[in-house]
Amino acid sequence: MKNFGFKNAMVFLILSATVALAYQLPFLRFTFYDQFAAAYQLSNTQIGVLASALNLTYTFCYPIGGWMADRFSMRSMISTTLAAYAVLTFAFAMTTNFTALLIIHFLYGFFGIATLWSAYLKGIRNLANEDNQSKMFGGSEALRGVIQTLMGFAFLAIVGLAATPAAGMKVLFIFGAAVCALFFVLALFFLPKTDIKHESQAVVNETKYSVIDVLKNKGVWITILVIMFAYLTWAIGNAYMTTYTVQVLNISTTTASAIGIVRSYIIVLLAGVIGGFFMDKFTYKGKGFMIAFGAIAAALVALLFSAKVIAISIILTLAIAFIANIMKSTYWSIMDQAGIPVGMTGMATGIISFIAFIPDVFYGLICGKWLDDAKAAGDIATGFNQIFILLIICAILGIGSSLLLVKRTNDLKNSVSPELKAETTPVS
Numbered sequence: 001m002k003n004f005g006f007k008n009a010m011v012f013l014i015l016s017a018t019v020a021l022a023y024q025l026p027f028l029r030f031t032f033y034d035q036f037a038a039a040y041q042l043s044n045t046q047i048g049v050l051a052s053a054l055n056l057t058y059t060f061c062y063p064i065g066g067w068m069a070d071r072f073s074m075r076s077m078i079s080t081t082l083a084a085y086a087v088l089t090f091a092f093a094m095t096t097n098f099t100a101l102l103i104i105h106f107l108y109g110f111f112g113i114a115t116l117w118s119a120y121l122k123g124i125r126n127l128a129n130e131d132n133q134s135k136m137f138g139g140s141e142a143l144r145g146v147i148q149t150l151m152g153f154a155f156l157a158i159v160g161l162a163a164t165p166a167a168g169m170k171v172l173f174i175f176g177a178a179v180c181a182l183f184f185v186l187a188l189f190f191l192p193k194t195d196i197k198h199e200s201q202a203v204v205n206e207t208k209y210s211v212i213d214v215l216k217n218k219g220v221w222i223t224i225l226v227i228m229f230a231y232l233t234w235a236i237g238n239a240y241m242t243t244y245t246v247q248v249l250n251i252s253t254t255t256a257s258a259i260g261i262v263r264s265y266i267i268v269l270l271a272g273v274i275g276g277f278f279m280d281k282f283t284y285k286g287k288g289f290m291i292a293f294g295a296i297a298a299a300l301v302a303l304l305f306s307a308k309v310i311a312i313s314i315i316l317t318l319a320i321a322f323i324a325n326i327m328k329s330t331y332w333s334i335m336d337q338a339g340i341p342v343g344m345t346g347m348a349t350g351i352i353s354f355i356a357f358i359p360d361v362f363y364g365l366i367c368g369k370w371l372d373d374a375k376a377a378g379d380i381a382t383g384f385n386q387i388f389i390l391l392i393i394c395a396i397l398g399i400g401s402s403l404l405l406v407k408r409t410n411d412l413k414n415s416v417s418p419e420l421k422a423e424t425t426p427v428s
Contacts, residue, residue, distance in 0.1 A: 008127060010190040011074075012140065015123050017183050018078050020144035022116055024151060025089050025176045026054055026108045031152065031260045032159060032169070033243040034253045039165040040096050044375070048368025050105050051239070055360030057109025062117065062357065066350015069118035075191035077119035082184035084111035086177045093173035096166070118349045121332055125345050133333035134285070138276020141329030145268030151179065152261035160254060209344045214351050219338030219412075222404045223348075226289060227331045228356040229398035233296055233391055234324035236363055238264055240371075240387055241317045247380050249310050259314065263321040271325030279330040285337050286405030289327060293398035296323050300392045304385055337409040 029036040029047055037047060068077065084107070092104050128136035155172050162168030214220055242260035245251045251259070282288040303316045332349070340348050367387050374383030 007190075007192070010186075011123065011192070012127060013143065014078065014183060014187050014191060015074075015120050016140045016143040017147050018082055018116060018187070019120050019140075020147040021151075021176070021180055021183065022081060022085055022108075022112045023144075024148050025085065025092075025173070025180075026105065026112070027239075028155065028172065028176075030239045031242060031264055032155070032172075032257055034246055035159055035165040035257070036169060039169040040098075040101070042098070044368045044372045045365075046098065048364040050101060051364030051368075052361060053102050054105040054109045054112075055357070055364065057106050058113050059354060059358055059361055061110055061113035062352075062354035063350045064114045065116070065118040065353070066347045068114060069122050069346035069350070072119075073193060074119050074123050075187065075193055077115045078191060079184060079187045081111050081116040082180050082187055084115070086180035086184060089173050089177035089180060093170045093177065113353070117353060118346050121349045122345045125332070125335070125342065133336055134279040134330045135276040137333045138272045138274075138279070138329045140272070141275070141325070142269045142272030145266065145270070145272055148264065149261065149266050149269060151176070152264065156254075156257055156261060159257070209341070209347055211347065211351070214344060214348050217340060217344070217348075219335070219340050219408055220348055220352060222401065222408050223331075223334055223338045223340065224352050224356045225401035226286075226334060226398065226405055227352065228359065229293070229394045229401055230289065230324070230327035230331050231357060232359055232363070232394045233293075233320075233398065234328045235360070236367065236387060236391055236394075237317075237320050237324055239364070240367060240384065241321065244384050245314065245317065248307055248384055249313055251310070251314075259318075263318055267318065267321045268325050268329070271322050272329040275326035275329045276333075278326060279333060284406045284409050285330075285334050286402040286407075286409060289331075289334075289402040289405065290399050292323050292327050293395045293402060296320055297392050297395035297399075299323070300388050300395065304388050307381060334405060337412070338405060339408065339412045 029050065033047070036042070037044075042050075088104050088107050088111070092101070095101065095104075124136055124140050125133065154175065158172045158175060159165070159168035162171060241263060242256050245256045245259060246253055279285050279288045299316050299320045303313060303320070306313045306316060335345070335348070367383075367390075370386045371380065371383040374380050374386075
């Protein structure tokens with residue numbers, strides 16, 4: 001690993017904290033699902049619409065983010081993101097108008113991706129070398145977990161002390177805006193004006209790649225498949241497990257939110273640390289992902305039949321979250337084994353994210369409708385079972401994608417054919 005002194009440690013902290021805040025604040029509607037619905041007087045479908053507005057913007061901004069990461073400094077991108085999130089989160093606290101909430105979610109989506117995502121991935125990858133990619137990404141995910149856990153329990157205390165759900169959510173978002181403002185100041189002081197590059201990457205990072213170069217690389221498409229199915233198992237599970245414990249297991253909203261914080265944040269910390277070491281132990285990372293996808297599929301099948309035993313159901317939801325977070329914290333580390341050059345990171349991550357996260361646009365609407373239809377029919381558990389079956393399908397497809405990654409890595413290790421070499425060489 002590169003000499004990881006104070007300067008790089010502060011870069012690592014600010015990058016991880018920015019992503020932690022950017023991907024926690026818009027999703028508090030899931031951690032505090034029932035309190036949020038009561039405070040803003042929203043139906044499941046309306047909450048799904050907000051999710052789709054955010055995710056639709058995410059999807060279209062991924063290519064923009066990849067382009068911007070190659071043209072603007074990490075300092076300007078991260079600082080802009082933090083300033084925008086401070087303003088938007090304060091605005092979130094000041095309104096209950098659904099149209100205003102939609103606009104805020106669209107803007108959350110723009111600044112959360114266009115000015116942040118590829119810049120973050122590029123920054124973290126450049127802090128590592130090819131031998132510790134999983135540990136670096138896992139470590140960043142773990143630090144995000146620490147920050148989100150501290151924020152989560154602060155949010156829980158705020159909501160718990162408030163006289164009404166509306167008052168609690170208002171103070172919660174004001175506090176979140178203040179933390180974004182604090183890290184904005186730190187970013188101005190500590191982020192370097194020029195990007196940090198690992199010594200071994202100094203020359204290769206000067207190589208310029210085009211969109212065509214990215215699209216021609218087979219590893220890009222395999223990475224898309226692995227990330228798509230790993231992300232879906234994490235995103236859908238994380239979004240609906242808390243309200244599942246309330247609506248099906250009949251746990252109180254306060255207890256469910258506390259468990260949700262453990263699932264969403266503390267487990268992120270554990271999975272980030274353990275996942276980084278776990279994946280780096282595999283010569284072929286695809287084999288590690290095959291094991292993880294298989295374990296999630298088995299846990300989901302068990303969850304379908306365990307609703308009458310509350311303790312087992314809760315343990316299963318936590319186990320699913322742990323395994324999903326291991327994959328989420330390390331799936332970007334497969335770029336090396338998929339044959340994606342370091343110099344291609346900015347452009348590649350934008351294109352990979354654009355395609356891999358397309359399901360973000362519609363899964364909220366689909367799952368929200370399933371739940372509303374099941375509730376109207378008087379059997380809310382049916383709606384959650386449909387969600388679990390969807391997750392099992394994603395896990396099975398993920399196993400197939402991991403097999404493709406193993407084959408790709410093996411081909412790159414053992415073949416010296418001009419075709420494989422050309423895939424990692426830019427068109428002149």
